[in-house]
Amino acid sequence: MPKNDHRKQRKTLLTSPGTLTYVGEQTNFKTLIKRIEYNESFYQEEVASTLEACTIHKVEGAQPHVTWLNVTGIHESNVIESLGRLYHLHPLLLEDVMNTLQKPKIETYEDGHLYVTLKMIHGHEDAQKSAWGEHISLILGRDYLISFQEEHSGDIFLPVIERLKASVGKTRRHGADYLLYALMDVIVDHYFITLERLGDQLEDMEDTVIGNKISGSLEALYTLKREVTFIRKYIWPLREMVSTLIRPDAPLVSKRVFPYFRDILDHTIQLVDNLDTYRELVASLVEVQLSAVSNRMNSVMKTLTIFSAIFMPLTFIVGVYGMNFRYMPELENPNGYYATWGIMVLITFGMIVYFRWKKWL
Amino acid sequence: MPKNDHRKQRKTLLTSPGTLTYVGEQTNFKTLIKRIEYNESFYQEEVASTLEACTIHKVEGAQPHVTWLNVTGIHESNVIESLGRLYHLHPLLLEDVMNTLQKPKIETYEDGHLYVTLKMIHGHEDAQKSAWGEHISLILGRDYLISFQEEHSGDIFLPVIERLKASVGKTRRHGADYLLYALMDVIVDHYFITLERLGDQLEDMEDTVIGNKISGSLEALYTLKREVTFIRKYIWPLREMVSTLIRPDAPLVSKRVFPYFRDILDHTIQLVDNLDTYRELVASLVEVQLSAVSNRMNSVMKTLTIFSAIFMPLTFIVGVYGMNFRYMPELENPNGYYATWGIMVLITFGMIVYFRWKKWL
Amino acid sequence: MPKNDHRKQRKTLLTSPGTLTYVGEQTNFKTLIKRIEYNESFYQEEVASTLEACTIHKVEGAQPHVTWLNVTGIHESNVIESLGRLYHLHPLLLEDVMNTLQKPKIETYEDGHLYVTLKMIHGHEDAQKSAWGEHISLILGRDYLISFQEEHSGDIFLPVIERLKASVGKTRRHGADYLLYALMDVIVDHYFITLERLGDQLEDMEDTVIGNKISGSLEALYTLKREVTFIRKYIWPLREMVSTLIRPDAPLVSKRVFPYFRDILDHTIQLVDNLDTYRELVASLVEVQLSAVSNRMNSVMKTLTIFSAIFMPLTFIVGVYGMNFRYMPELENPNGYYATWGIMVLITFGMIVYFRWKKWL
């Protein structure tokens, strides 16, 4: 998660409500709108060159079909505004489409559409650097769906487009509600990839901490905890969001599609569950690490104490016989030197026995 | 948050209920009442010189409009009381208007008005000093709104007045309920500025603690935690307050304005969410810091132990040959001195190898 | 809170249910019953000499009025029992009136009265000693109220009696339900005084811990936490108790008095809120204190290590030239002594540079 996210919000403050402001990274590519129309018997796809080409075709006598506007780029407020006018979207909805700091949420509008926003988590090639959450918005109408992506390098919904094109599968047979499911499924599936990376990191930390190789582990544990905390914030709201979608009185989602959303709910619960386990295990590892440092200090102190306890008496003794008193009978004794050695060996031995008994050696 | 806030409450204790007592900082400016009236077709603003000028104009045949009494100063109990009489406000409501220690809350009165109180957080220029919460009260009637601010240096609602004057925008087209939203939005927007400051401080702490530069970090972490705790107490009640405002049976807020309050709700949730993350990260940093101190102590102890383990045996040996025994064969040996040096070099070398092997060096 | 409170309960164990047992401090004063009758047009007060004088006067044709029996002393079971018979009080209610260990609670009896028990917290002059909670019981009937206090030294409800006597204020105009509010308000107001004392103690602790003057702070922190914990237990149940009183279907409390109880609810929430903040801050201070001790130990160890690292090599060197070998060329050298000093100064200087570089100095 970019460190200074909290600074972007400022752009939107103290302006008139509904003022459209893009707060993400500065970008300057042109917004791309792909219009896809399909039902069980036909599929067509075109890049919408003009905004008018984005309106739903209401050809008389035509068979019912799903229109999907797949918009890439949320930084051009005039494009967003024009789309909003075409589909009667509330200014505050459009504000949220452009506000990359908006938390995941679902909102029902009385004009007959539903607004879902969530984050696509992109992992970095470099496992060291943290992931970032692309701001995704999905608007579901009776027979249309509008999706907004933040970035233009690679369409994250490509797998769904492929499936639509390829054959008349489940997606083609169902309506716009199933399409909403399919797009959310792509995003939720990507969360598992991020989770896998975090799980790998946690296991590395376990090996490091328990294997006592701890230099630098503090930073790593903190960074891991930080990332788990942030990703959890993206995933946590999904539980309630999906539950809202499959309430018995949900107007835009048909009962046939409920099992699919329930599957996403299932996955979301599992994700949060795993993140919580990670969080708990990280907390335990911090404790284990603290304890390990204490243990090691203990062993250092023992070493020091044993050295001191052996050599301090010995140094004292040799100091005694290094004194220059004129009358020191021991010094004259021809065996004095050897006797002194004998005493010193005895002391050393005694100390070793003592520390063995104390289990320090 | 001023440290001795808890001492101010005393003034209001054991008095008869409804006794009006100002407990904030002593001030002596004169209360300022600005009366603004507007609808889609007209806007007029005057400073209400007499209290009677504060009554809503009920001119026969006049077009419906919104009256906003923007009161600055809550320390003159007689002014507050007179306003209370004019608008049939409950004595306990007036007590809460003047009680700067009152927590944010919403209350519905059966006389057909709504009482909202919350805090405007003012940041200090000096980032070191903590913010303070100005006590704000908002009373919403069918076609009027009364706002109370504590301080007279700068009207916090100026941006809204500017928008009202400037053109016939959303604020002019809606009723008093939208005005309530607009004023609350100004206050909530300011919370993000405080949050940004806290976020910056947290990142500084992260750099300090993880970068091992920890002198003084304890105080700073505690102060940060303290500030997060206090600000959270101001923001937390807003969730339920706004939810109350947009209940289906809310009498004074029209459905058209619901999306706007939902937007505030959204921001409130995000604020609390971020504060909780900050709190959690501060707690983790305290642990990291504790662990870092332990690590450093460990390294200090190793240094000491290595010095002792090398020099204690050496000092013992030179002590041995400093003894004055008459019969010590080694002393007579012409190579004794060099042999002793050889042994000492060997011991030093052995110790270094031993500590290398123990990974202490 | 008296330390051995948990031992008093024993007196009430294994007796027949409804057995009246006083478990508080042994006292031997005579129970005092003050009977006060009032309405908007009259006020009279007398000490009820006989128990029969306690019955509500049901004089034919008399104007409706409130009767308040203000009982001081709950240790004489025969008095309590007689009162119970007069007012048809349940034996278990009487048991709770006398049981000073009873937690605050509210109970509705089908005979048409309401039982409220809570604690009056008395602070000690000596801020060092902890407060104690006087056991208060309040029984609200249709047109009467019976209050029970534990102690006879000073009537805690005196301010209310003064207001009643002084003039025809709110209390005189309302019924027995408002009197209940007025008495509870007195008690809740006293909580703020205790809270103020705790707040002062917490700020002292902050200064002590952060200012590094920590001798004895452990005990103080624990004692503070203990007191916060106990007082919280007295205040916490009040939230639900007052909420019960102002439920739409509450039989004995009129709608007119609801705002007043809502005010108490407000204060209770604020009290619990503050106590929780205190608790959290105390927990943080304990951590800060632990961390501060570690920091100080670190600095002690560094001092020791620096001394050792400088003097151990020096002592070794002077030991070398204190050896008595016959052939030690350096000893004969006329500049040997000065050269040795030179080397020792160099080593000292080198060590100082090393520890500077390690940021230990």
Next chain:
Amino acid sequence: MPKNDHRKQRKTLLTSPGTLTYVGEQTNFKTLIKRIEYNESFYQEEVASTLEACTIHKVEGAQPHVTWLNVTGIHESNVIESLGRLYHLHPLLLEDVMNTLQKPKIETYEDGHLYVTLKMIHGHEDAQKSAWGEHISLILGRDYLISFQEEHSGDIFLPVIERLKASVGKTRRHGADYLLYALMDVIVDHYFITLERLGDQLEDMEDTVIGNKISGSLEALYTLKREVTFIRKYIWPLREMVSTLIRPDAPLVSKRVFPYFRDILDHTIQLVDNLDTYRELVASLVEVQLSAVSNRMNSVMKTLTIFSAIFMPLTFIVGVYGMNFRYMPELENPNGYYATWGIMVLITFGMIVYFRWKKWL
């Protein structure tokens, strides 16, 4: 709580549901069944010699009365089974009667009886050893009650039998529901005795830890926490159990008896409340203890450092003048020895001043 409780469960695993298995301590006394019948006008008690004598007497025209089967011993599965057949008890209910590991719970059976199981906590004479929970089962029917106790040394319900025999009190005037209350009250009253013991232990721990006499306190704190945890598990379910008993639609408990069960509910809440306080205070004491150990270590290290800082320089100086260089001018100086002492006294004095200034002395 016996340490290896978790091992007993195994006996009941993987058998057919409803298989009756006694898992408690091996015992071999004969099950004792006391049959007591009473109403307001008569009381009779006999030891039921045959199982048939256990059936409720349905004599024609007899006055309604309560039959209480007071069974001591739950280890003979054939006796339990026969009783089960007589009273139409579900096999799983019988399984729970014999399963001493069953947690406290309440269960309503459609055949018109109620099953309550809870634990009687017996304290050990020896305060050091932990209490044990006797498995008690109570079955309430329309006009009968069956109680099961685990142990035969002393009937825990004796006080109730005494009251029944002694006079026509509340117990005789009410039905079987009041008897259920009376038996549960005996058990709950005993919990307070255990709580008192824990409270005494906690206060001893406080004195020990704060008074710095900490040898062995770790074990004691852990044991105390362990015991609080286990006893809490026995008491916690009672809250919901009693609440279930006094639900407005409870079929077997009459409204007249509700206040009595509410009294038990009250006591249960107080018990859990106190246990939670104990738990919290034990946790705080662990922290205080950890902090106290750190403080003490700090003082040990200071002592060591002061000794080292004073004697290392002195030992170095005397080492210098113990060198054997031929040319050392100071040695020839007649005042050299005294000058050296002067310098050493100065250094010592300087060190003491330095450590005073550092507040280490």
Next chain:
Amino acid sequence: MPKNDHRKQRKTLLTSPGTLTYVGEQTNFKTLIKRIEYNESFYQEEVASTLEACTIHKVEGAQPHVTWLNVTGIHESNVIESLGRLYHLHPLLLEDVMNTLQKPKIETYEDGHLYVTLKMIHGHEDAQKSAWGEHISLILGRDYLISFQEEHSGDIFLPVIERLKASVGKTRRHGADYLLYALMDVIVDHYFITLERLGDQLEDMEDTVIGNKISGSLEALYTLKREVTFIRKYIWPLREMVSTLIRPDAPLVSKRVFPYFRDILDHTIQLVDNLDTYRELVASLVEVQLSAVSNRMNSVMKTLTIFSAIFMPLTFIVGVYGMNFRYMPELENPNGYYATWGIMVLITFGMIVYFRWKKWL
């Protein structure tokens, strides 16, 4: 729990919904389907050689009976798919049957069947290695039950089959709902065996930590906590799952079988309760261990300080009389040597008294 479980999920990502993917250990045995049919009067069992043999026999005029398909092996997607077609199972249900990472859950399908998935915990012979959770699925229809097991080495439901064959017991007399209970009971009973193992490990840890034998205890405590955390995740969802099964409006479970499921619910609550106690006790043990390490370090430091405080002054004194000053009156004194010894004995004695007084000895 296998360490790298989190890596398996990847296989199921970004595929079309309902794609059947086995994510468990690679296996290559052939799926085994045992078909059992029974009612009170007959029992027959055969290995279903063809998939068609798996359909429920709907012979005209036949007596109603239960069909149980006991499937071992969930790795062959074509078999699972064919079964799904026969019984009209939703593709997402089949996905969950094969997805060994699926958390325990219950799901009702409108086609009239119920899906239950949970984990069978297998303990390792080697108590050191952690248990693993076999993925079990149970599908309950009106008169049939399909069970899926992951492994073919030993049928975990054998005890139930034995009971079915052996005699006309409860299982034969009830319907498919009781069979569901019987199978879940087998699994829940096995949890107690795992719990017993964890309880034994915890008691070993208690002995180790409190008995101060702590080498390696850190790893063990962490591993124990990890295992408790994972097993809790398997058992926790069972509470709500079983509660769902016995809701008054549950369509497939008859009231007669409710007490049996309530018994499982009971056991589940007890399991979670015990796991939570274990978790709490492990956390306490970690604290005790940290404290024990500190205590031990304290004792090491005291030893070191006592040695230093005794020998540093002595070594200094003998150093003094080892100086080579020409004029040192004490050296000439014939009793100087003995006097020096006297002083040294006095100092030693004084130190010992001092440390006794400080309670360090």
